[in-house]
Amino acid sequence: MTAFSIIFFSFTFVLPVSAQTGKPNFNRAQTFDVQHYILRINFDRPNKKIYGDTTVRLKPLSNNFKLIELDAAGLDFETVALVPENKILQFRTSGEKVYVELDKIYSPEDTISIRFVYTAMPKKGIYFVDAEVENGKIIRDSQIWTQGEAEEAHHWFPSFDFPSDKATTEQYITAEKGETVVGNGELIGQTENSDGKVTFHYKMPVPHSTYLVSFIVGKFVKVSEIYKTIPLGFYVYPGKESIVPKAYGRAKNMFRTFEELTKIDYPYNKYDQTMVANFNFGGMENITATTMADTEIFAADFNFAQGGVEDLVSHELAHSWFGNLVTCKNWAELWLNEGFATFMEAAYREKMYGRQDYLRKIRSDAKQFIVDDAVNKNRHGLFNQLARPDDSIFDTTTYQKGGAVIHTLRETVGDEVFWRALNVYLNRHKFGNVETSDLQTALEETSGKNLEWFFRQWVYGAGSPKLDVIQLYNPKSKTLRLTVSQVQKVDGITPESFILPLEIEIKTTNGTKTEKLEIKNRMENFSFKLNGKPTEIKLDKNEKIPLKTVRIQPLVIQSK
Known part of the structure; x- marks a missing residue:
């Protein structure tokens, strides 16, 4: 995900942490492993309501397995049943959980499929965006889109909504005729229903975390390209096709670069990028189907913003390796x-x-x-x-x-x-x-x-080093003495002293020399024999450690 706008970014914050050495365990315990989700979704748009039909296929991780606990927020369940037997199961909800009592005890050798039929008016996860109308004319049609990260998927389907559990997914999303649905993985087909609506069937055969599950519903034009054998889809608003080469024209270069650097081919069967309205972030790396804020993509019309758009597009694609794979x-x-x-x-x-x-x-x-x-x-x-x-x-x-x-x-x-x-x-x-x-x-x-x-x-410490450098030169011995102090505030999470292997470039009236030094204490002295009076020093000229602030005091000439 890209959290900051191309034009500006806002600072967010988290609470202070304790000492970093004894880090707590943030992993979530699991009693089962979800194998596959089948998601069927219909919409009541005037009421911003969904009709959900989700089948969760899972395997127990231990013996004596009889109770399933899934994440589910605001889902009003009509039936919960074991399938394919269609055996009705007892369940209860509490907070953002649903607990399902199984019909018998199961073991890790078993595969269990539970079908949930429900309605919801999601406060998160699924977002209904009204059409943009100006002087009675529709400028941009209405949309429905999802946003799963961090944990919003369970607001529209029951799931183990935590990144550690990966499963394959299949989606059947029903939209109005003339609309497009963009989902994860391969579009298997479209079915026209008796009421005139159309159901899009997508299948993602590679396991992925729930926060990467997505769909987008709206009126789009698809501009298609191909990288090697990978189909690329750029979904933009009708009449806005000219933005594609400006915003996405370097996408193939990004694929090639990331494959060359990692020596791992793009691991999926397609890559779609779709613009949406009122998106809270710059972009979101939903697996094979990245969502982009339309404001960010339209910024590519302006020369000053094109570099930021390029960074956004490359950032989201990079997640295909780092975040999704x-x-x-x-x-x-x-x-x-x-x-x-x-x-x-x-x-x-x-x-x-x-x-x-x-x-x-x-x-x-x-x-x-x-x-x-x-x-x-x-x-x-x-x-x-x-x-x-x-x-x-x-x-x-x-x-x-x-x-x-x-x-x-x-x-x-x-x-x-x-x-x-x-x-x-x-x-x-x-x-x-x-x-x-x-x-x-x-x-x-x-x-x-x-x-x-x-x-x-x-990684486990916070902050960055702040260095104060005092220069003292002895012209008689032609020796430069540097006193380097680490003056960053020590607050329990910021190291008192960082270990900083650095190079220092020293220019004199007679030439330039480069020396290596390792700063590891709160205050240290370093001496260098020179061939003349120093005129300039540069600490870390090649910027190997950019996360630092350095204040170099004016040169002092030792008089005696």
Whole structure:
């Protein structure tokens, strides 16, 4: 998901966290594994109501299994039955849960299918958007679309609504004649019903988390292209087809770049991108069917905004590898989705436009985080210890800091090792779920380095280093002494001292030299023998660690 607008972004916040070393377990316990959802949805548009018919196929994870607990918010169940026997089952609802009593005890060898028939007027998950009318003329037709992240799917179908459970899905969405339905996976067919409405049947055969399940209903024109054998669909409003080359014209380059970098082909059978109205985010990486805010896509009409649109499109596509192919196991680990998608925006730019544009993007992300972190009273590490399943998790820490930290990780282990480790990470966990420890393991195995220090300060710690540098030059001995102090505020989650392997470039009246230094304490002194008076020093000239602020004091000449 892209949380911030191209034109502006808003700061969100989360609550402060406790010490990072003893992190709590954010994984959700499961007693069953959902295998497949069949979703049938009809609409009562005037009342913003849905008629749902969902079949959940699952397997118990242990013996003596007799009670199913699913997430369900505001669903008014008419019947709950075991299928194909059509045996009516007893159920009860409490809060945002439905509990189903099975007809007997089951074991892990069994497969159970439960059919739920219900109605709902969803407060989340499904959004009804009225037509835009101007002077009695329809400017844009009405729409219905879903938004699942973080946990909104259970507002329109009973489910295990948490990222750790992946299942295949099948959708039967009924729309008005003349409307288009965009869903996940392959369009199997369309059926015209006796009432004149049309039911679209989509099937997604690759397991995915519930927050990635989506559909969009409305009037669209589809512009089709193809990348290798992958059909690409760009769904825009009628008469707005000219926006496609401006907003999506580089999509094939993005596919090629991400495949080359990860050495993993795009893992699905299609890729659709659809604009919608009143979308709360820039975009959402619903599996094979990304949703885009129309305001963001139409921004491609303006030269000054086209770079932001390009970043949005690449960000959402990058989730096909980082977020959809491998998915964070819980919301505390969301940076593994969003930090990587943000980093891949820059990696794409590096391939297309060169190293300096890559660094510009990384630098911009780092600055956005640092500005936010300076004024935000509620801060957290990349591993977000008080992550909540709401919009508070979509912030500059998870996105911008995440991308900048991944850049520093790349610089720490080296380019070749970094991309090889990501290939290991993606292949090892493809179609599954991941935690930070999985990424760390892949990098340590591939690099042969112990990276505990790196993850401790950059992932489990908060904030960033703030350096104050005092220069003292002795002309008699031609020695430059630097006193480097880490002056970031220590608050229990920000490290007192970061470990910072850096290069320093020192210019003198007689030339330039580069030295390596490792800053690891709150205050340290470094001495350098020079061939003349220093005229300028640059700390971290190549920006391997962009997440820092540095204040270099004026040079002091030692008089004695």
